[in-house]
């Protein structure tokens with residue numbers, strides 16, 4: 386049975402990768418600020434809806450080269466690195482400003498290939514990003530172009546974004562680019578080219594469809610996007626390629642704009658559970674009765690009726706520890722009510738939630754998809 390195309394609202398932690406050609410107007414030699422502001426609006430909206438948002442932003446080299454008036458020809462490594470040094474400062478400041486207008490804090494993270502491949506560095510980069518997300522900051526990530534030598538370069542931010550997405554246990558990577566997705570032939574040359582909205586598995590046929598086409602500024606043609614899709618989907622992260630040639634590009638995806646989805650064969654629930662168990666700091670404790678402990682072991686959701694005590698101050702969607710009547714940890718999960726409401730409905734049948742709270746929330750206090758069994 387073909388799998389469904391997901392909706393952006395299904396995801397909790399999203400990496401948005403922005404290509405150089407979208408950010409930098411190479412004729413005017415400056416950033417496309419209006420477009421960037423519209424993207425920041427979209428990011429802010431999703432951030433307000435309790436999603437963790439991360440940005441992988443290219444554009445340092447393109448911007449530096451424009452500022453330095455280096456022309457458009459091929460550049461030597463040290464020229465690109467120098468250009469990146471100039472461009473990255475402006476890029477970081479701009480992201481900090483556009484996100485700051487919405488009350489979001491940006492944190493710059495510059496990484497090299499080694500940082501995502503060597504275990505110790507990987508763990509370090511991962512915990513820095515996790516901490517930024519706990520603070521509700523938006524990590525703005527790029528390759529550390531000025532120190533990366535040829536041998537340790539990513540070379541393109543599509544693959545970097547895919548690594549970052551799996552490293553951060555994101556459940557979705559959005560690649561915004563100057564193409565709106567994958568076609569079975571290069572659409573510029575072939576008017577009959579057929580659009581592919583959904584890729585469930587990256588087969589050799591899919592790889593063949595990815596021509597080498599790319600715009601002048603970005604190094605990433607469709608081939609690097611397919612490479613990125615492989616890394617992301619193998620790591621339990623869905624990926625979508627969508628056009629960044631429109632204002633409000635994320636809202637456009639929500640509204641049904643054409644895009645290509647690559648689905649991870651890994652069960653996204655499993656990937657999310659990894660995230661719940663490993664990354665999130667529990668904000669409170671739910672103590673549950675023996676009947677609820679048994680129900681949880683049978684794969685059921687935690688209902689308010691089984692909760693005997695609520696401790697801590699947490700908001701809806703926060704991680705909580707779930708303890709049995711004797712205090713041992715049984716599970717961790719994302720709670721569907723804030724602490725105050727959870728305390729009001731504890732011990733009550735779900736059918737009474739509406740009359741107690743004045744609104745009909747979820748039947749489960751912690752849904753089974755948001756639960757990870759096993760304590761420490």
Ligand code: GLU
Nearest residue numbers: 443444445446541542604
């Ligand atoms: N890291 C490069 C930059 O910021 C971009 C690489 C790419 O275009 O994928 O300029």
